[in-house]
Amino acid sequence: MSELQTNIKRINDKLQKLLRQYNQLLKDNERQSKLIKELQETKEKNTQTISELQQQAGILKASTGQMNAAEKKAFEKHINQYIKEIDKCIGLLGG
Structure with missing residues (x-):
């Protein structure tokens, strides 16, 4: 080769x-x-x-009832956000 x-x-x-x-x-x-x-x-x-x-x-x-003030405030904030989202969904369904 x-x-x-x-x-x-x-x-x-x-x-x-x-x-x-x-x-x-x-x-x-x-x-x-x-x-x-x-x-x-x-x-x-x-x-x-x-x-x-x-x-x-x-x-x-x-x-x-075992939440301190900061935890209560954060929890209320989350609840309010959920309520706003629910209201928005209801508005979209109704409109």
Whole structure:
């Protein structure tokens, strides 16, 4: 085999190796992207659960009368926001 053919074969072998590595990296990237999406969805669900639990804790404190002044003010603020949203929805439904 001539030196030129040897060099061509060596280059071709390296290109094939690089192509295999590239394809593997594409698969890894796809797998990582899928994992990231799943983790983001889990985080979103956990954040929502935390928010719901915090609301429930606030309601329990309010019902047992164990809130300090700052907590009462924050709770009233949330209740007023909910009332405004409900009024807005009623207005949209009635209008």
